Amino acid sequence: MLEQQVVTFHLNTELFGIELKYVQEVIRVPAVVAVPCTPSHFLGLSNLRGEILPVVDGRIRVGTPAGEISESARVVVISRDGGKVGFLVDRVSEVVDLEGAEIEEISSDTRSGCVHRAIRFPGTNKIVLQIDVEKLFSYELKATASSIGAVYERQVETGEREQEELIQLVAFRVGAEEYAVSIGSVQEIVRVPEKIYRAPGLPFYVDGIFSLRERTLPIVNFRKYLGLEFENYDERSRIIVLNFQKDGMYFFGLGVDAVNEVLRVKPEEIEPLPDYFLDREQAVKDVCKLEGGKRLVYVLEADKMVEETVLKELNASEERRETVAAEGQGALHDERQYVVFALKGEEYGVEIGKVQEIIRVPGIVGVPRAPHYIRGVVNIRGSILPVMDLRRKFNLSDVEDLEQCRIVVVELPELKIGLVVDAVKEVVKIAAAEIEPPPAVLAVEVEQEFLAGIAKLRRGERLIMLLDLNRVLTPQEKREVKEILDEEN
Template sequence: MENAGGQMVTFYLGKELFGIELEYVREIIRLPEMVRVPGTPHYFSGLANLRGNILPVIDGRKRFNIPDVVETDATRVVVLEYRGETIGYIVDRMSEVINLENATEDTLCAARGREELISRVIKSDDGSTMVMVINIEVLFPRLEGAGSAHYSGAAVLEKQNEAAGQEELKQFVGFRLAEEEYAVAIETVQEIVRVPDRISRSPGFPHYMDGLFSLRRRTVPMLNLRRFFDLPDRPYDDRARVLVLNLGVNEKKMVVGLGVDSITEVLRFTAEEIEPLPELLRGDDTKNLTGVCKLGEGKRLIYLLDPHSILSEGEINLDGSGDEETEAGPERRVVSEEQFVIFHLQEEEYAVNIQSVKEIIRPPEIVRVPRAPAYVEGVINIRGTILPVINLRLKLSLPARENDDRSRIVVVDMNGVPTGLVVDAVREVRKIAADQIAPVPAVLGAHLDTGYLQGVVRSADSQRSILLLKLQSVLTGAEQMEVAQVAAEFTGGVEENEQEDAGADR
């Protein structure tokens, strides 16, 4: 036996006492809120936002195959740092910091079957205390050549800003007011946020103005579209949202929020699909509407709203909204921002750059395709184009579930193939600055293939983190070929059937 020396932080997992050298312990915190990452080992609890830094968290009980228990007030996370990487380690309760000057190092008992996790066993000089020392190198497995984990947020945005091809379709953000659906051009939408808890009201505002609210150091006027259009008024509920628009009026940039009942989807129309308002509907009451589009064989009508015409009427007091560059200051101008679509899968939030999103639709009839991979739900027909549909839950090894009223299909360009991704719900469109995007922790890459993750978004106003998807890597090369073939074979089968039907008619 040898003298151990040094100091050690000790803690309990079940009834057993473990320790980690004090030099590796950065701090000890309470159990934070975490984002779970699909495909990680069972002992990986998720990612936490620790004061703006992404912290991978490991469950100590599960790592040692100790039966689970419910967390208590004594549960703690030991934040460890080793060779520039940081992780959190969940323990049942802390014990003490012990001095090892009078302790002795014993050989590891092979019968425990934990030789790879335990580097040594420390005993007190009287033999009353035994501490199993965790092998820090095994706790921090490193993946050689994991270079993708060491990029900046600006580099993430740069990679996503690939040259877009010419597209005749125009994009709109759809929303609901009372029983009708409306849409505004997506280029006018800065972001979509929940209705703020605090809105400052003034007696001098028009009746259709809710007031002013603060959005990242900017004062934004908020217009209630129900009252503006003389629709029945009602309080905002959990589905209500604020469309934050960035508009140019009279050679000046204006930012204004539009309070709406709910956001429906991202829509795409060709110029031919946009019809002018019928002449009987044209007048002062409809001068803010520029056209109407028909969906679902004319069963759904979408009215196109021109927000510029609302602001140009001269009735709305936009004092305080100001020019974006003046309000934000020179420091903010140097930080690039991009818009992202935020959606839910199980209990977590994911994001994709809006430039990759063609449209967001309610799930139509999905045609099953024989012999297709399990994660391929089938194909859908969007304006004559056959698109394969991928169930992201199944692809990311999450529990399957039936689609409901909140389910959406996010149509994206996946390596040149228009593809539908089934998600639980679309939450919002949000602007995210480059400095809010953190790289995928390298220690996480050692546990699984994180190629499908572009980074982790650190929310400035929340402890929650958002997983940023790298669309081109969600499928492997072989899987991409399989998905493309599914759509091609189905399209070919449809054409053959049409030709046979035409021959029979002749």
């Protein structure tokens, strides 16, 4: 039976309609986060009161020219079987009653398969082209709720879903968007090498190869991979060295604009992207929804980034790859990963296992009678976290602009605390042979129990002071911080 009421709207000069029963609401055009490797009619993802809403440009979808989005433009939120999609229109017209209207079925696929009826009104020149919602949804997406439910069921069946376990991701920026990879696939994060060698026969998105600790690695330029405008690497650019197991151990570098932070997210904050537009595998599979959906981070799968044939060529023969993998596993016993950050031009490092997350500096609430090095407390997802300024703790001058700083959240014995640092620079692997104890003179001249050692990289050209987090605060100072927490709670 034909629905008796239709919501009508304009796409360029033509009038279209959708059955009223499918229209959940009409909203102003929201902020949209673009998704890589999508068709031209797909604008991206938006946040609709905590739900991820795919938004489609209706003009392109029905085959009419797209133009600027005007003030009168609206997004029609279409709902069917638990799934939702936003349909961008130039202007919403009215709700019309179809009583007495002449209905003509459209069988030819002249409108990309999503228009199935022409509605004519006797005595007028008005014609409404009706959108076929069922075809629209079958083409555009599988219902988001169904996709999430299917993933949930698979995780329950395989015993992989653990509600309380947090997932660690390394977040980085390319262009205007944020992406992330599992911290388990991150070997280390390094600066862009001065010399990158261009090897013949590489895909367009591979900048070339470089040498890292006697291993030759390809560099995937993520900007080129996404089809974005090319930009040269700068001081903020980094190479994220990724690894994955697939018929051997593979390694490659991922060139990004900047590394932002280490995220710790709940499993339910990661949702699969609606599976509706690609027939081939791609690296972007999931989206992480943070801050109530206001911040979206796309999650990559390392093993989908580079063609296996390319990796085989650049990671040497099968025998060599197995040798490299064995050597890499053995080196893990002699190497540790450190998060390196800056304080007044100097570099410090802490073991990555002690770091829970790295966040931007939110609003810090001062605490009366707190020690001078305690900036105050912040609320992190409902938990009160004390914040210590390492500059003040180490008797350095205060930083002028906290907005450029970061908070490194670390776990001390019986205490979780945030450390204000100037900037987080990278994650680096340091071999035990590269670490020396602090010089004996320090024990006489300054109080240096918080130093675990000094890393000497590049044959001593780069020194990193490694902190012993258990000794950054004295037992008395820990008691003082705990008293602050007890008062705030």
